[in-house]
Amino acid sequence: MSEETYEIQEAGAEAADEPVLAAEAAAQAGNSETHADAGGPDPDDPDAGDPEDVDGVAALELKPALEAVLMVVDEPATEEHLAKVLQRRRREISDALRELADEYDRQHRGFELRLVAEGWRFYTRAEYSEAVESFVLDGQQARLTQAALETLAVVAYRQPVSRSRVSAVRGVNCDGVMRTLLQRGLVEESGAEPETGAILYTTTHYFLERLGLRGLDELPELAPFLPEADAVEGDSQEGMPSFDVDDSGDEVHDRTQTEH
Structure with missing residues (x-):
């Protein structure tokens, strides 16, 4: 083989390798851009964290x-x-x-x-x-008393509400019962009343959880459980003496004269 023929073949081989090298370079550049666009952690960034930890969960x-x-x-x-x-x-x-x-x-x-x-x-x-x-439970049950249930119902339907307002609705002092409800996690403090500074109370998420409610809007309506107006009026008048004003005055006048 002549020296001229050898030089021609060597030049052809180099020309054939150039497209391959160019394709490899383009592929590497494309992979680098893909990783950059993916938003993955930078391995040179010390705050980026371990990629395996990020992808694990x-x-x-x-x-x-x-x-x-x-x-x-x-x-x-x-x-x-x-x-x-x-x-x-x-x-x-x-x-x-x-x-x-x-x-x-x-x-x-x-x-x-x-x-x-x-x-x-x-x-x-x-x-x-x-x-x-x-x-x-193993035979032991811890239930709320009737007083606690009544107090909790007042808080649930009137919240936010103060202790004095709850006591007024129930007609008895409810301080001890409120402490019990607080300890059970059924009610919690929720700010203060602007006019009086009294602590206000609301029900908790635990209250909703125990009753199986998604929110307070799922509380049952009170109307079906309230007595009729006639029954309330009758109860309020029960045991009240009925008398005529004029008769009562005469009777008092006569009794006074007799005593004298």
Whole structure:
């Protein structure tokens, strides 16, 4: 082979390699731009955190992750909080929760997932409550007294309300009962009355949770439980003496003359 032929072949090989090198360079540049656009953490940034930690929760299957979190909550968890913890959009969380609730209903599980007090939590299904009571209570039950139930009802329907106003509605002093309700976590302090400075009280989320309500708007209407006007009027007049004014005056006058 002549020297001229060898130089021509070597030049052709270099020309053939140039498109390959150019394609590799373009691919590397494209990958760099893709990673930059993806918004991933910068490995050179010390505050960016570990990429595996960022992707760990978001990479989990959503429904099992929700079940795991809801198993350990001690109060209803809001959709916003769950979305933040699991690094998902709220719409995804909302749809998944409702799908889980429907699945448990179809399977007729011993528990159910319910939306209560603006949050989600597992609850025992009503038809199996006796089994849970038998296990947990062990024959001992702590119930609210009639006075406590009446006081709680006044707070629920009149809130925010002061102790003096509750006492006026019930007709008896309710300071001791209010302390009991505060200790049970059913009512809480909620500011002060502008005119008198008296502490105002409202019901708590725990109150809604215990009653299985989503909000105060689900409280039953009072009208069906109130007595008729005739019955109230009759009760108010019961035991009151009936007398004629003129007769009463004459009777007093006659008695006075007799005594003298």
